[in-house]
Amino acid sequence: MPEEFYFNTKTRQVEVGKPSSWTHRMGPYPTREAAERALQIAQVRTEVWDEENKDDDEES
Numbered sequence: 001m002p003e004e005f006y007f008n009t010k011t012r013q014v015e016v017g018k019p020s021s022w023t024h025r026m027g028p029y030p031t032r033e034a035a036e037r038a039l040q041i042a043q044v045r046t047e048v049w050d051e052e053n054k055d056d057d058e059e060s
Helices: 032-036 038-059
Strands: 005-008 013-016 025-028
Touching: 013 032, 013 038, 025 032, 025 038, 032 038
Parallel strands: none
Antiparallel strands: 005 013, 005 025
């Protein structure tokens, strides 16, 4: 089984596997580098979803 990487939002560190509580974990990510960018990835996804919801709201 390949390693999974998580970003710990409390410590701001990348973790291999699930050593910390799910309440502080983002992931899994396929690589350490992707986990390091977890907050950036989440921000971009949120902006995309917000834009999609804005378009949906305008159609209603």
